[in-house]
């Protein structure tokens with residue numbers, strides 16, 4: 001069933017011209033000197049010359065692929081249409 005969603009995601013993202021990218025940042029681990037990677041999903045408009053983000057998730061994902069699916073879920077939820085409206089106004 002999860003795989004079926006991916007097909008829908010692809011169609012949705014191509015209709016609105018939005019793509020998902022994943023950003024990795026360092027974040028401090030609590031109580032540890034070691035820095036951990038945190039990943040965040042961003043959606044950007046493929047047609048935008050500067051590829052400015054129209055949306056980004058406010059999570060700190062442990063792995064790039066979970067951030068990627070977070071962004072794909074956002075695309076599938078229909079949120080891109082709202083984001084497009086905001087970008088126009």
Ligand SMILES: [Zn+2]
Nearest residue numbers: 057058059070
């Ligand atoms: Zn997320």
